[in-house]
Amino acid sequence: MLILNCPYCGCYKDETELSAGGEAHLKRFGPGASDAEFEGYLFGRVNPKGVHFERWRCASGCGKWFHAARCTATLEVFGTYKAQTLKPPQAIKDAISAKRPGWTWRDFS
Amino acid sequence: MKRNSVFAVAREAMRQHSGWGRTWGNPEAKKAYDVVIIGAGGHGLATAYYLGKNFGITNVAVIEKGWLGGGNTGRNTTIIRSNYLQDPSAALYEKARSLYETMSQDLNYNVMFSPRGVMMLAQTHHEVRGYQRTAHANSLQGVKTEFISPARVKELCPIINIDGPRYSVLGALWQARGGSARHDAVAWGYARACTDMGMHILQKTEVTGITQSGGNVTGVDTSRGHIACKKLGMVVAGHASVVANMAGFQLPIESVPLQALVSEPIKPCMDVVVMANTVHGYMSQSDKGEMVIGGGTDAYNAYTQRGSFHHLEETVRALIETFPMVSRLKMLRHWGGIVDVTGDRSPILSKTPLGNTFINCGWGTGGFKAIPGSGWGFAELMAKGESPLTDQFGLDRFRAGRFIDESVAAGVAH
Numbered sequence: 308m309l310i311l312n313c314p315y316c317g318c319y320k321d322e323t324e325l326s327a328g329g330e331a332h333l334k335r336f337g338p339g340a341s342d343a344e345f346e347g348y349l350f351g352r353v354n355p356k357g358v359h360f361e362r363w364r365c366a367s368g369c370g371k372w373f374h375a376a377r378c379t380a381t382l383e384v385f386g387t388y389k390a391q392t393l394k395p396p397q398a399i400k401d402a403i404s405a406k407r408p409g410w411t412w413r414d415f416s
Numbered sequence: 417m418k419r420n421s422v423f424a425v426a427r428e429a430m431r432q433h434s435g436w437g438r439t440w441g442n443p444e445a446k447k448a449y450d451v452v453i454i455g456a457g458g459h460g461l462a463t464a465y466y467l468g469k470n471f472g473i474t475n476v477a478v479i480e481k482g483w484l485g486g487g488n489t490g491r492n493t494t495i496i497r498s499n500y501l502q503d504p505s506a507a508l509y510e511k512a513r514s515l516y517e518t519m520s521q522d523l524n525y526n527v528m529f530s531p532r533g534v535m536m537l538a539q540t541h542h543e544v545r546g547y548q549r550t551a552h553a554n555s556l557q558g559v560k561t562e563f564i565s566p567a568r569v570k571e572l573c574p575i576i577n578i579d580g581p582r583y584s585v586l587g588a589l590w591q592a593r594g595g596s597a598r599h600d601a602v603a604w605g606y607a608r609a610c611t612d613m614g615m616h617i618l619q620k621t622e623v624t625g626i627t628q629s630g631g632n633v634t635g636v637d638t639s640r641g642h643i644a645c646k647k648l649g650m651v652v653a654g655h656a657s658v659v660a661n662m663a664g665f666q667l668p669i670e671s672v673p674l675q676a677l678v679s680e681p682i683k684p685c686m687d688v689v690v691m692a693n694t695v696h697g698y699m700s701q702s703d704k705g706e707m708v709i710g711g712g713t714d715a716y717n718a719y720t721q722r723g724s725f726h727h728l729e730e731t732v733r734a735l736i737e738t739f740p741m742v743s744r745l746k747m748l749r750h751w752g753g754i755v756d757v758t759g760d761r762s763p764i765l766s767k768t769p770l771g772n773t774f775i776n777c778g779w780g781t782g783g784f785k786a787i788p789g790s791g792w793g794f795a796e797l798m799a800k801g802e803s804p805l806t807d808q809f810g811l812d813r814f815r816a817g818r819f820i821d822e823s824v825a826a827g828v829a830h
Binding site: 308309322323326327329330342343346347349350351352353354355356359361379380381382 | 655657658661666667668669670671715716717718719720724725726758759814815
């Protein structure tokens with residue numbers, strides 16, 4: 308059972324009270340993009356065994372989307388942060404580095 | 417390899433079963449093979465078997481991180497059916513189902529295939545229309561299915577409550593020649609036949625890297641050292657993205673846990689497989705008498721081989737409504753497997769961006785039923801570079817937008 312802390316309303320929510328939104332920090336490609344870019348945006352996924360960044364929605368609380376940093380191999384949660392950002396904040400990256408030295412995820416490390 | 421037969425049973429009965437020997441080999445790894453398959457589950461072993469049987473390629477190693485058939489092959493709920501909506505899927509799954517019918521004779525190993533019939537309950541009017549459409553599609557595809565009435569459902573499976581409190585049974589899609597088989601025996605039988613052809617099955621050998629030169633694969637780094645190969649097949653289910661990453665490409669796959677559970681053994685009460693997709697549960701009775709129950713997938717990625725408890729609760733709640741008699745059953749075991757789910761819920765059997773490297777993955781929540789057909793088609797793809805069974809299942813379909821959209825056809829239990 309996964310418990311995440313919503314960074315907006317501050318509530319600790321059980322996974323049944325949240326909606327999982329899949330991989331975070333996807334770059335959207337639209338009209339004018341190449342087929343490869345659009346394919347990558349729609350279907351290409353890191354799907355890592357280890358450190359992962361995801362979108363979640365505080366569905367039964369404030370209703371806002373937020374991001375979570377998690378380990379898919381152990382279900383450990385490194386932290387959550389607001390969605391209005393293109394990359395994880397330094398504090399989250401430091402929290403991950405403390406437990407998973409040398410981690411990388413797409414362009415982040 | 418000694419042949420299994422009634423005479424072998426009689427002979428061994430006379431000498432305290434001392435002469436059976438190993439079912440499959442445990443050889444030292446060679447430095448190089450013509451073909452290396454990563455993953456000794458059902459699909460990997462079936463691929464190796466048909467490479468040898470259909471194409472005479474026997475200098476093959478099947479590399480396994482854990483133990484043989486210890487991944488999803490040993491974790492599924494053993495349902496075999498081919499009532500798919502789309503033509504490419506129906507062809508592939510029907511090939512698999514037909515190969516299951518003769519598998520025990522072909523492998524000289526009893527896989528306990530039991531064509532007891534599979535019914536998928538229609539519990540909403542949308543499902544009624546959907547399954548009637550599937551039945552029509554199946555008759556065009558040469559797959560024998562029919563849409564049956566609630567009375568016929570009750571006749572085939574008397575323990576069903578067809579007037580449930582939430583969703584009454586409005587009919588069902590019935591495939592009389594679907595059924596189940598002993599999942600471990602499928603892996604063991606293929607492993608035995610592969611060993612018989614001189615192939616090497618290397619258990620407890622983890623692939624740590626993939627070596628390449630000039631855009632072509634040259635071998636794999638493993639926990640037993642480097643093993644060179646001319647062709648490489650990746651057949652690793654839930655870990656497909658991890659292995660593809662070693663080869664330098666990304667897949668349209670998400671890995672999530674799927675759970676199943678079995679009850680204490682009870683007397684025979686149900687001789688068909690029932691899937692109830694609206695209320696989210698499916699059930700059959702094993703030869704041991706246990707009720708084998710499958711549930712839904714978790715909503716988020718994980719590699720933990722255990723799932724969230726609330727999914728079990730949903731599954732069991734649904735089954736109690738559909739089968740009131742199971743409400744007093746004790747559950748014996750519960751486990752999870754990591755399934756590799758693609759964007760269109762159909763598998764990937766494909767060449768890859770790395771030369772002479774092929775991938776077989778994306779079976780998601782329903783790979784067991786496809787094992788022989790998948791191995792047949794994937795072996796042909798690896799040997800000849802193309803196969804009529806697999807040509808529609810390439811990685812390029814995601815770029816072309818040519819999906820094989822089965823998520824609607826199959827519902828949740830796939």
